[in-house]
Amino acid sequence: MKLDAKIPAGSLEDKWRKYRSTVNLVAPNNKRRIEVIVVGTGLAGASAAASLGELGYHVKAFTFHDSPRRAHSIAAQGGINAAKNYSNDGDSVYRLFYDTVKGGDYRSREANVYRLAEVSVDIIDQCVAQGVPFAREYGGLLENRSFGGVQVSRTFYARGQTGQQLLIGAYQSLSRQISLGTVEMFNRHEMLDLVLIDGKARGIIARNLVTGKLERHAAHAVILATGGYGNVYYLSTNAMNCNVTAAWRAVQRGAMMANPCFTQIHPTCIPVSGAYQSKLTLMSESLRNDGRVWVPKKKEDVEGIRQGTLSPVDIKEEDRDYYLERRYPAFGNLVPRDVASRAAKQVCDDGFGVNKSGLAVYLDFASAIERYGKSQAHQQGLDSSDKNLVRKLGEKVVEQKYGNLFEMYEKITGTNPYKSPMMIYPAVHYTMGGLWVDYNLETNVPGLFALGECNFSDHGANRLGASALMQGLADGYFVIPYTIGPFLSGEIRTPAIKTDAPEFEEAENATRARLEKLMSIGGSRSVESFHRELGLIMWDYCGMSRNAEGLNTARQKIRALREEYWKDVFVPGSMDDYNPELEKAARVADFMELGELMIVDALNRNESCGGHFREEYQTPEGEALRDDANYTYVSVWDWKGDADPQLYKEELKFENIELKTRSYK
Amino acid sequence: MKLTLKIWRQKSAQTKGAFESYQVDANEHMSFLEMLDVLNEGLVEKRQEPVAFEHDCREGICGTCNLVINGRPHGPLPGTTTCQLHMRHFKEGETIVIEPYRAQAFPVIKDLVVDRSPLDRIIQSGGFISVNTGQAPDGNAIPIEKDVASRAFDAAACIGCGACVAACPNGSAMLFTSAKVSHLALLPQGEVEHNRRVVSMVHQMDKEGFGMCSNIKACEVECPKEISVTNIARMNRQYFSAMIGSDEK
Numbered sequence: 001m002k003l004d005a006k007i008p009a010g011s012l013e014d015k016w017r018k019y020r021s022t023v024n025l026v027a028p029n030n031k032r033r034i035e036v037i038v039v040g041t042g043l044a045g046a047s048a049a050a051s052l053g054e055l056g057y058h059v060k061a062f063t064f065h066d067s068p069r070r071a072h073s074i075a076a077q078g079g080i081n082a083a084k085n086y087s088n089d090g091d092s093v094y095r096l097f098y099d100t101v102k103g104g105d106y107r108s109r110e111a112n113v114y115r116l117a118e119v120s121v122d123i124i125d126q127c128v129a130q131g132v133p134f135a136r137e138y139g140g141l142l143e144n145r146s147f148g149g150v151q152v153s154r155t156f157y158a159r160g161q162t163g164q165q166l167l168i169g170a171y172q173s174l175s176r177q178i179s180l181g182t183v184e185m186f187n188r189h190e191m192l193d194l195v196l197i198d199g200k201a202r203g204i205i206a207r208n209l210v211t212g213k214l215e216r217h218a219a220h221a222v223i224l225a226t227g228g229y230g231n232v233y234y235l236s237t238n239a240m241n242c243n244v245t246a247a248w249r250a251v252q253r254g255a256m257m258a259n260p261c262f263t264q265i266h267p268t269c270i271p272v273s274g275a276y277q278s279k280l281t282l283m284s285e286s287l288r289n290d291g292r293v294w295v296p297k298k299k300e301d302v303e304g305i306r307q308g309t310l311s312p313v314d315i316k317e318e319d320r321d322y323y324l325e326r327r328y329p330a331f332g333n334l335v336p337r338d339v340a341s342r343a344a345k346q347v348c349d350d351g352f353g354v355n356k357s358g359l360a361v362y363l364d365f366a367s368a369i370e371r372y373g374k375s376q377a378h379q380q381g382l383d384s385s386d387k388n389l390v391r392k393l394g395e396k397v398v399e400q401k402y403g404n405l406f407e408m409y410e411k412i413t414g415t416n417p418y419k420s421p422m423m424i425y426p427a428v429h430y431t432m433g434g435l436w437v438d439y440n441l442e443t444n445v446p447g448l449f450a451l452g453e454c455n456f457s458d459h460g461a462n463r464l465g466a467s468a469l470m471q472g473l474a475d476g477y478f479v480i481p482y483t484i485g486p487f488l489s490g491e492i493r494t495p496a497i498k499t500d501a502p503e504f505e506e507a508e509n510a511t512r513a514r515l516e517k518l519m520s521i522g523g524s525r526s527v528e529s530f531h532r533e534l535g536l537i538m539w540d541y542c543g544m545s546r547n548a549e550g551l552n553t554a555r556q557k558i559r560a561l562r563e564e565y566w567k568d569v570f571v572p573g574s575m576d577d578y579n580p581e582l583e584k585a586a587r588v589a590d591f592m593e594l595g596e597l598m599i600v601d602a603l604n605r606n607e608s609c610g611g612h613f614r615e616e617y618q619t620p621e622g623e624a625l626r627d628d629a630n631y632t633y634v635s636v637w638d639w640k641g642d643a644d645p646q647l648y649k650e651e652l653k654f655e656n657i658e659l660k661t662r663s664y665k
Numbered sequence: 666m667k668l669t670l671k672i673w674r675q676k677s678a679q680t681k682g683a684f685e686s687y688q689v690d691a692n693e694h695m696s697f698l699e700m701l702d703v704l705n706e707g708l709v710e711k712r713q714e715p716v717a718f719e720h721d722c723r724e725g726i727c728g729t730c731n732l733v734i735n736g737r738p739h740g741p742l743p744g745t746t747t748c749q750l751h752m753r754h755f756k757e758g759e760t761i762v763i764e765p766y767r768a769q770a771f772p773v774i775k776d777l778v779v780d781r782s783p784l785d786r787i788i789q790s791g792g793f794i795s796v797n798t799g800q801a802p803d804g805n806a807i808p809i810e811k812d813v814a815s816r817a818f819d820a821a822a823c824i825g826c827g828a829c830v831a832a833c834p835n836g837s838a839m840l841f842t843s844a845k846v847s848h849l850a851l852l853p854q855g856e857v858e859h860n861r862r863v864v865s866m867v868h869q870m871d872k873e874g875f876g877m878c879s880n881i882k883a884c885e886v887e888c889p890k891e892i893s894v895t896n897i898a899r900m901n902r903q904y905f906s907a908m909i910g911s912d913e914k
């Protein structure tokens with residue numbers, strides 16, 4: 001099989017413009033007869049469903065939530081990038097493109113990333129028109145801030161709730177189309193299989209989560225906007241219900257996964273506090289603008305802290321190791337996420353972790369509080385040598401900037417981060433890998449499209465901060481309405497797809513059999529206990545750093561665990577009822593297979609790049625060592641069940657950017 | 666810490682529910698929902714059906730979690746969703762009563778899970794700005810005063826959890842509806858269709874079986890995002906002015 005990325009000819013700047021002007025369209029009278037299924041209603045799904053509905057297609061949108069507004073896009077805190085150059089600081093479409101490709105450690109597709117940077121400017125306009133209350137200056141114009149190690153301020157934000165406000169904007173547009181009848185909304189429905197007729201995606205099998213009934217839904221094309229698979233690690237910053245099932249069911253039907261091992265571990269999350277823990281909470285990257293990361297230099301201080309005889313504020317300045325500032329003087333605490341995470345792991349592995357489990361470092365705001373306090377005292381003509389006054393003034397400034405985050409930290413941990421430094425540790429946050437798609441965002445299965453975090457296309461081996469929201473909305477509002485044209489323009493003579501086709505019958509039966517099997521095992525262990533064990537294997541061997549030996553071990557462990565799962569899991573309740581345990585059981589079964597594929601992918605990639613750090617491939621100083629000669633390709637995997645998955649390679653050609661070693665020293 | 670939980674169990678909307686008591690061993694660092702996870706894992710081990718409750722982001726932003734804890738939606742802490750409530754706010758040996766939201770418009774699906782789709786239908790009736798993708802002018806074309814944008818944001822912070830409805834003795838959705846009306850009406854982009862919007866949304870709210878507002882203000886007290894009842898006053902004012910100038914009878 002040959003993978004064709006279908007990248008349009010022409011110069012980088014002309015590709016998308018020419019494509020849009022020449023792509024095949026579907027006439028309005030035909031659009032009314034064409035049905036499109038959209039699975040998932042986060043930023044990508046809701047914006048796609050709304051935009052396609054506006055164009056006149058008949059859209060059926062699905063979410064497993066009780067409302068389309070609950071999708072996990074809602075939890076994004078920091079902001080959304082756009083090359084508006086409102087700050088007059090030298091930003092441009094090219095610079096955003098360049099930063100994204102470099103940030104992704106040169107493992108993404110130039111043409112897709114350039115298009116993303118181009119449409120980023122339209123996203124902001126669209127969201128403002130919908131009523132998204134972005135932060136503004138006193139003059140009434142939009143405010144920007146800087147993010148994640150780039151040199152311009154291009155991040156638009158809405159307090160610490162940017163994702164929420166953008167999602168509500170998309171949800172409102174979707175709601176408008178629902179009221180107009182162009183979008184039919186199916187809440188509390190989970191996609192459990194993809195239906196192919198004559199090799200094309202023509203529908204899905206969905207389970208009504210309230211009644212338990214399996215339903216057949218047909219359409220001319222199917223769009224998956226079902227998010228990432230970070231929950232394969234059990235503990236992550238993803239919402240509890242995030243899962244890979246829709247995408248993995250598509251894989252079972254022949255779609256291919258690209259770069260599945262590329263996972264983003266976010267450096268600033270609240271550390272694990274106990275075995276009962278269900279999820280991890282992110283503290284926004286923006287905190288690293290003012291927070292300094294450190295651990296004690298002396299082991300005896302570490303011991304004292306762990307035993308509670310010492311407090312971090314007791315440790316003298318010269319006895320602290322500000323290791324990011326020491327190792328990366330040029331970027332300091334603002335190195336990219338992958339670099340910061342790995343550094344934290346190293347100091348903890350060396351025994352300097354500062355909580356009982358030894359897996360935490362400090363994020364300290366004391367010097368920011370002092371700096372801001374002095375500046376305030378100076379501005380107000382007060383005594384800047386009065387320590388208590390300076391502290392009070394400084395805390396006020398910090399509160400204005402990060403108040404909601406500090407409050408959240410205190411709610412969760414019970415400690416006051418104004419008085420004592422935060423404790424943080426890296427956690428799984430985002431998956432750059434996903435379903436392989438071409439320039440049209442179409443998978444290798446004709447008529448099956450993948451948008452947002454669900455696909456692999458734009459972030460390479462590491463995503464920059466504030467770019468996930470950008471990609472989700474770009475795909476949904478401005479890309480798919482055009483790129484679905486080439487497929488659907490060939491379908492205008494296809495009558496409505498009927499759900500009594502034998503392919504629907506087969507898929508429904510297979511789904512029922514799978515669920516019946518899960519219900520009937522009646523073993524001795526809960527779904528949760530298996531998921532937790534799977535997560536630990538993934539975290540230990542395929543987490544922040546990986547090596548061949550460990551990966552081989554992990555593959556064996558996962559296979560054994562999977563076997564045990566299908567023999568010993570216990571799912572209570574009934575299939576014909578609201579049953580969250582059964583939902584979870586089907587999702588964990590898919591994670592068990594995906595986990596193995598991630599390991600196979602990580603084993604294949606004999607280099608370190610972005611979030612993928614192979615211990616065998618590093619410089620003497622412990623920095624990632626990329627191998628451009630042998631690995632400048634997308635790994636595209638055809639899953640074969642118990643047999644070895646088959647690898648296809650999509651070579652990445654860099655015609656506009658020179659490949660360089662990322663250095664933050 | 667050892668706790669007694671009195672939890673509402675109900676198989677479906679059609680069947681009758683009742684309280685059942687459980688013992689659970691928790692610790693003070695757990696979130697309230699993690700404490701329920703522990704309970705459920707124990708039930709599964711005993712081959713009993715776990716308690717159904719809704720939750721997702723566990724970061725206080727998605728609005729999925731609900732629960733009425735000791736008579737209060739989202740429990741005792743102000744400005745806090747159930748998922749952000751931690752067990753350190755409870756005492757050793759305490760009995761905690763956990764119920765679903767109780768409102769005519771929110772039928773129980775199972776145990777602690779209720780159907781909040783009426784809130785979606787209120788938004789569908791007009792809680793949006795009618796702008797198609799691609800029609801937008803430049804984002805800086807309409808300057809908006811910082812304070813105005815900030816007030817719009819305060820209203821837009823609503824997470825649609827429905828605690829306001831559960832808190833209200835009348836089961837009214839006025840705080841939810843007025844938050845959306847205010848968010849959009851405060852902004853110049855939303856002003857164009859605000860008469861139509863407020864009338865349509867208020868009528869949909871009535872159609873869904875929500876009660877009337879009698880200014881009890883429990884909604885504001887229990888709202889995890891601290892949405893102000895000022896929004897209700899603003900909506901009432903806009904509704905009356907829209908009705909006076911409207912042909913609709």
